[in-house]
Amino acid sequence: MATSSGFLRYLESRRNLTGAACGLTGLALTFGKVAGPYWPVVVAGLYGAGALIAPPERSPRPEFPDPSAPLDSVRGDFETLETYLSAVTLPPEASGRLTELTELLAALLHPDWGTELLSHDPEGVHTLSRIVRQDLPEAVDTYVRTRWWTRLAPGQDSPEHHLERQLGLLTDQAERLAVDLRETQARRQESHTRYLEGRDRRSGTTT
Known part of the structure; x- marks a missing residue:
């Protein structure tokens, strides 16, 4: 259950979303016949680059009772x-x-x-x-x-x-x-x- 929950969190993370967007760019290059036979490497590389440059996840701010x-x-x-x-x-x-x-x-x-x-x-x-x-x-x-x-x-x-x-x-x-x-x-x-x-x-x- 913990592994499944962690996988779901990663799917929703900024790293995965940014990487996926960059990977889609790689697919677009493939369909445009720019990547050639190395398209899997291009797509994977762009996904990895996107995941690396994505902003880090920010933990939600804890909610405390109002001082009043x-x-x-x-x-x-x-x-x-x-x-x-x-x-x-x-x-x-x-x-x-x-x-x-x-x-x-x-x-x-x-x-x-x-x-x-x-x-x-x-x-x-x-x-x-x-x-x-x-x-x-x-x-x-x-x-x-x-x-x-x-x-x-x-x-x-x-x-x-x-x-x-x-x-x-x-x-x-x-x-x-x-x-x-x-x-x-x-x-x-x-x-x-x-x-x-x-x-x-x-x-x-x-x-």
């Missing part, structure tokens, strides 16, 4: 998380912090703004993924569970206090990521300015 694919997955999970959060009742202070955090996450995950920069920042995507898929749902779910037990047996630290601290820490992480992305975009802008200035100087020198 992981971010699309996180964006879909964020939509699921928003549905879950909309059904949870939180105290006013924590609710305000949660709204601030989710608005920031939505901005970072916006397909028209953050995708291009984040697709080249795997650490940034990991940070968003961890907040959306683990840290934020864990913080809210733990609060809901602890609040129920606290009503039965009140403790010293209120669950609301811990939730507010956790949301504040997650907001800080998201804000740092936003700052990093802003600085990356600023460096790109500065680099483009230097490029245009340099091109302008070179153009002025040549004129």
